[in-house]
Amino acid sequence: MGSICKNCLGWAARDTSGVLLPYNFIRRDTGPDHASLTITHCGICYADVAWAKNIPRNTIYPVVPGHEIVGIVKEVGSNIRRFKVGDHVGVGPYVNSCKTCEYCKIREEVHCDAKTTHTFNSVDEDGIITRGGYSSYIAIQEGYVFKIPDNYPLVSTAPLLYAGITV
Template identity: 40%
Template sequence: MASAGAATVLGPLTAVGAEARGPVEQGTGPFPTEGMAAYSPNGPHKLLKFQRRALRPKDVAIRIHYCGVCHSDIHTVRGDWGKYPYPLITGHELAGEVVGVGSSVSKFKVGSRVGVGTMVNSCRQCRECQAGFEQYCENGNTQAYGSKDRDDSITQGGYSRLVVVDEDFVLSIPDSIDLAEAGPLLCAGITVYSPLRHWSVAPGQNVAIVGLGGLGHLAVQLASALGASVTVITTSPDKAKDARRFGAKEVLVNKEGADFSKQKKTFDFILDTVPYAHELDRLIPLLKRDATYCRVGVGKLTTPNEVGQMHLVLARNSLAGSVTGGIRETQELVNFCALQKIKPEVTKIALTGIDEAWSKVVAKRARYRFVVDMNA
């Protein structure tokens, strides 16, 4: 099985090297490159010089132009989801152009506009992979960073200038989508699109989106485009105007003592994008009978939420979860966004601005996705 996204660390850099900026249209690698790595849970990012593997038959080399900043990057480095090896380059919302192809590549050519999301490999053999659900690979998929690949190498992510990935885990980006706005679709976008599709959100339904951040602001647009009447539930009153701009019909401010009695049994589906522990018992009664409350935000694993069983049984409601989507479904999402003109609201930053951006994400000051611009 060909591995993907793997890297060999060569050593730290003190400055961005000019050689990493230039084209690599020729040659088959290995490819020297550089990125911003975390060396500890709370320390600053530092430049790291490392090497992407030589092209294998189905590999494509991608010059990364942009990479979105996901809250998952922060959770990973800070140990919220367990221990990871350092130095670690995170970032799994990559967008750029193909600069090299392996001998058996059939889907892309040099110059193709492409993206890479949260996964760069899977076993390809289990029932889930065969069904197009690589995110649920029974043998464990290979994540874009901090993940042991099939050749035992550790993957390094998209806060870097170049990546080598098997073509089966590369997405095609239509010309109508700005590359700076493409990356967030491949994690934030698909994470909310997949449950909206799975629970068959459609015209005539009332849908609530809990949280208006990187995931939530795309969920509002997507649910609206699918025909639902959308209500945003947020703890930030200052986001009400933005929520309506993204397509919400109503906004509920979820503050202490808020009275939601008028919204009881209103919603056909609730999608919760908040990664932190918060009270669910005041929100589950807003579901209609047999409706589902789905969580996609994941914070610290040591801080579990508690849900009172009574609120679930009284209306036969379901509490569910969902994680990203398969490659086929992610491409479907990208094409849907191109058709519906759905895009994330992004703020571009330089590689050296990652630490400041992380601070703003944690403080809920991102509006609504930071994107690393490799040319900044």
């Protein structure tokens, strides 16, 4: 595993100007519980602008925004059963949580009692700073990846992954 997620090209803000410039960084390897996907589209949300400009006052620079991600699975970890290479998938605003509280157990991670990890500008359990969908690919734990029907246009799907704010 891990042959895909090495060097990644993203678009990052490096300061409060919020200007996004090309940024090369290292993605995590595809672990046994991860799916790696080539990102084809990523929605734009006010949150992306806010964190790029440090409006919430907790931006970790350089920040690669984007939490309305769609793409095509390029690699799956050895424990992955829900996805296969070539599947159309999406990723929303969360990429990890405690997995043990009452909310996580019923797949309502947004209400997690402990800690949710956002798709970008968070520190994941392994200490890696999360970088979002304004990039070429990403490796995500299986539980935070959602199957998209093959006949549904990916270009129309990205905004649906955070519909509460963008639609």
